[in-house]
Amino acid sequence: MIEPAATGDEAGPTIEFEAERVSFEALYADQFLPMVRLATLMCGRVEVARDIVQDAFVRLHVKWAGVDQPQAYLRRSVVNGCRSRARWERLRRGRVSSNVPTTQQQPEELNDVLALLSARQRAAIVLRFYEQRNEAEIAELIGCRPGTVGSLISRGLATMKHHLDAPGAGRSAPTDGSEPRHGS
Amino acid sequence: MDLERDLADRLRAGASAVSAHADLDEVVAGASGRRRRTRRLSIGGAVAVVAIGVGGVFLVADRDRAPVDRSAAAQRAAVDSSPATASAPAATDAAAATSPEDLDAVGGQSVDVPLSTTPASAPPNGPSDGPDPADEYLDRTSEIYRRTLPSGDEVTVRLSDVAYGELFDIDWVAPTGSAELCVGHPAAMIGGPDLAGDWSSAWAVRQWLPLHVENETHVEELYFGDDSNFVVVRTILPAVEVGVSGPGIHADRAAFVGGIAILELNRDGELTSGDGAEGPMVTMVTDPAFAAAPDQLEFSLYAHIRQTPALFDPACQPPPPPSALLPPPGAQPADTAAAEAEIRARHALLVDQTVAPEDKPEWLLDDATGVTAAREQMEAGQYAESAAGAKYTLEEFVFTDPVTAWFRYSIDSPTGLFSNRLGQATFNGEVWQITRQTICQDLTLAAGYCDGDDNPTPSLSPFDEAELEALWRDWELESGLYRRALSCDPLVFCA
Structure with missing residues (x-):
C-alpha cells in the first residue's frame, strides 16, 4: 500500500479540509502553488495549469461568502478545470495533427504516458497517487461512483505500465511544462 | 505495487519541480469582472439559476438502424423525425421547422411554424419598451426546434444562416482553425416568451460544441454551469430520444426532432454553492449499439456560455500569428x-x-x-x-x-x-x-x-525552423491567455 504523502510543499498540497475559516488572501497564499502543481500533473503544462488555478480562485472569490469549504471548492474547481481543458485539447487534436504520443509512438517521459490516459483516468491516477486520496474522495472530486474510480485507476495503471515497460521508455519526471505545440 | 510506489514518487518529484507566478490582483480583477456579468445576468435574465448535482443524460438509439455514415445518418434523421416525435411522450409538443439546407449537418423537418417567433411578451426584467436587441438578427435565422419544458417554459431554437463570427463580426484569426467550430459554424439562438438571454433579450446566442466518445458506453461528460437550466442536444445519429437523470436533478427526456432535443436541468432545492461543487456534471450514456462505430457519435449542446455580442471586446483579438509575421x-x-x-x-x-x-x-x-x-x-x-x-x-x-x-x-x-x-x-x-x-x-x-x-x-x-517554433510557442501562450480571459467570451470556449 502506498504510504500517505507527507504534508508540505515538497510532497504536494495539504489534503485536510479547513477546520476553520481562513481569509481568501491566506488561502491563496497557501494553496496557489499546490494547486498549480496538482493541475500541472493533471493537464501537463504549467502555464495552462496556472490559468486553470487562477480561474478557480476567481470563481471562489466571487462565491466566497457562500462557500462553506473553500479549499474543497477550490480543489473541485481545479479538477473540473483540468478535465474541461483536456476536453478542449482533445477537440483541438481532433481537428489538427497532434504531437502527443500515440500508441505508434514511444512515450519518453511519464508526462507523455499520462497524456495517453483519458482525462478521467489521469485525474484519478493523480488524485490517488499524488494526493493519496481514497476512492470515495476521488469519486466525489471527479463526479463518478466510487466503484468507477477503481476501474479508472486500474485501467490507467495498465496503460501506463504497458508504455513504461516498453523498451526504450524513458523514466524521467513529468511536468517540465514543455508540451509540444499542436498543429497549425 | 512497485509501479504504484514508483508512480507516486515520480509524481511528487515532478510536482515539486513546478513553480508559477502567483498574482492575487489578477484574481481580484477577474472576480470583479465576473460579478459585473453576474449582476447583468440577474437583472436581465429569467433563465433560472439551477442545478448542481450529478446526473446522467442517456440516449436511446434507433436499434433498427446501424449508423452507416454521417450524411446518411443526417438524411435518416430528417426522414425519421416525425416518428421520433410520436414515440416520445415527453416531447409531444415539439415541433421543428426549417429547410434541411438551413441545418448545419443535422437533418431537419419542415413544418408550418412561422419563422418570426420573437416571443410575444417582454422578458421579465428585460427591456419593457423598444425592440428586442435580438430582432435585428432573427431574420437571419430559422426555427428548428420548439418544446415546452416540464417547468412550463417554452423554448425555441433558431439556427442562424450565417456563421457565428459573421453574425457578430468577430474576426478571430486563429490560424489553427481551432476556433472554426466556435465562430465559424451557424449560431443557435435560443429563447422563449418567459426567458431572457444574456443581453436583456428574450434570446440567447450560442455556439454548437462537439462532444466526443469517452469509452464504449459513455460520451464525454458535460459540465453545466450553475446558470444553466436546459441543454440543447444535437446529433446526426438516427437517435430517437435523450434524457437526463440523476441525484438532485428532475428526470427529463425528450425526443429528437430533426436531430435536436432540449432537456431541462431542473434541480431540487436551493442552489448551494457551499458544497464545493462547481456545477452539475451530466453524463451521456449512449446505446451500446453505437459502440461499434463510436466515431459516428456527434452531439452538440447549448450550455451556459456567457456571451453577448454587445460586450465582445476587440481587444480580445490575439496578436498576429507567426505565419503572418x-x-x-x-x-x-x-x-x-x-x-x-x-x-x-x-x-x-x-x-x-x-x-x-x-x-x-x-x-x-x-x-x-x-x-x-x-x-x-x-x-x-x-x-x-x-x-x-x-x-x-x-x-x-x-x-x-x-x-x-x-x-x-x-x-x-x-x-x-x-x-x-x-x-x-x-x-x-x-x-x-x-x-x-x-x-x-x-x-x-x-x-x-x-x-x-x-x-x-x-x-x-x-524565420528558420527553430525561430518559428519559438514564435509559435509564444503566440500560443499569448493567444491562449486571450482565449481564457474572462472578458473574452466566447473565445474562452474556442480551444
Whole structure:
C-alpha cells in the first residue's frame, strides 16, 4: 500500500479540509502553488495549469461568502478545470495533427504516458497517487461512483505500465511544462 | 505495487519541480469582472439559476438502424423525425421547422411554424419598451426546434444562416482553425416568451460544441454551469430520444426532432454553492449499439456560455500569428510603389484562372520547375473546383532589400479562407518574379505537388525552423491567455 504523502510543499498540497475559516488572501497564499502543481500533473503544462488555478480562485472569490469549504471548492474547481481543458485539447487534436504520443509512438517521459490516459483516468491516477486520496474522495472530486474510480485507476495503471515497460521508455519526471505545440 | 510506489514518487518529484507566478490582483480583477456579468445576468435574465448535482443524460438509439455514415445518418434523421416525435411522450409538443439546407449537418423537418417567433411578451426584467436587441438578427435565422419544458417554459431554437463570427463580426484569426467550430459554424439562438438571454433579450446566442466518445458506453461528460437550466442536444445519429437523470436533478427526456432535443436541468432545492461543487456534471450514456462505430457519435449542446455580442471586446483579438509575421524591412528599391504595383500585377496574372497557363509568360516565376505538373495534378484532383474559385488578396508588402519583396496574402476559396500566407518576389534585373515556393505552397493546398506526391511544399516564412517554433510557442501562450480571459467570451470556449 502506498504510504500517505507527507504534508508540505515538497510532497504536494495539504489534503485536510479547513477546520476553520481562513481569509481568501491566506488561502491563496497557501494553496496557489499546490494547486498549480496538482493541475500541472493533471493537464501537463504549467502555464495552462496556472490559468486553470487562477480561474478557480476567481470563481471562489466571487462565491466566497457562500462557500462553506473553500479549499474543497477550490480543489473541485481545479479538477473540473483540468478535465474541461483536456476536453478542449482533445477537440483541438481532433481537428489538427497532434504531437502527443500515440500508441505508434514511444512515450519518453511519464508526462507523455499520462497524456495517453483519458482525462478521467489521469485525474484519478493523480488524485490517488499524488494526493493519496481514497476512492470515495476521488469519486466525489471527479463526479463518478466510487466503484468507477477503481476501474479508472486500474485501467490507467495498465496503460501506463504497458508504455513504461516498453523498451526504450524513458523514466524521467513529468511536468517540465514543455508540451509540444499542436498543429497549425 | 512497485509501479504504484514508483508512480507516486515520480509524481511528487515532478510536482515539486513546478513553480508559477502567483498574482492575487489578477484574481481580484477577474472576480470583479465576473460579478459585473453576474449582476447583468440577474437583472436581465429569467433563465433560472439551477442545478448542481450529478446526473446522467442517456440516449436511446434507433436499434433498427446501424449508423452507416454521417450524411446518411443526417438524411435518416430528417426522414425519421416525425416518428421520433410520436414515440416520445415527453416531447409531444415539439415541433421543428426549417429547410434541411438551413441545418448545419443535422437533418431537419419542415413544418408550418412561422419563422418570426420573437416571443410575444417582454422578458421579465428585460427591456419593457423598444425592440428586442435580438430582432435585428432573427431574420437571419430559422426555427428548428420548439418544446415546452416540464417547468412550463417554452423554448425555441433558431439556427442562424450565417456563421457565428459573421453574425457578430468577430474576426478571430486563429490560424489553427481551432476556433472554426466556435465562430465559424451557424449560431443557435435560443429563447422563449418567459426567458431572457444574456443581453436583456428574450434570446440567447450560442455556439454548437462537439462532444466526443469517452469509452464504449459513455460520451464525454458535460459540465453545466450553475446558470444553466436546459441543454440543447444535437446529433446526426438516427437517435430517437435523450434524457437526463440523476441525484438532485428532475428526470427529463425528450425526443429528437430533426436531430435536436432540449432537456431541462431542473434541480431540487436551493442552489448551494457551499458544497464545493462547481456545477452539475451530466453524463451521456449512449446505446451500446453505437459502440461499434463510436466515431459516428456527434452531439452538440447549448450550455451556459456567457456571451453577448454587445460586450465582445476587440481587444480580445490575439496578436498576429507567426505565419503572418513579415520580416523587417531593409534597403528599399528606388521606387517601392512601382515595385509593389508590378508585383501585384504579375501575381494577379500568375493566379488568373481565366488565362491559360500556356498564355502566361514564363518569366512570371523565378523558377517554374515542376509547377506545370503540379498544376495539372491539381486540376485532376478533388480540389480542382475549389482552386478554380479561389480569389487572392495581397495585403502587405515588405522589401528586405532592393531585389527581394515579401508580401502577406489570403486565398478565399469555396473550401475556406486561407489567411496570413506569406509570399515572396525577387527582381532579376529586369522584372519582378514570383518565387517558385510561393506558387507551389498554394498548389500544395489543392493537392498539386511541385516536387512529387510525397513532397508538399512547406509554407514560406522568413524565420528558420527553430525561430518559428519559438514564435509559435509564444503566440500560443499569448493567444491562449486571450482565449481564457474572462472578458473574452466566447473565445474562452474556442480551444
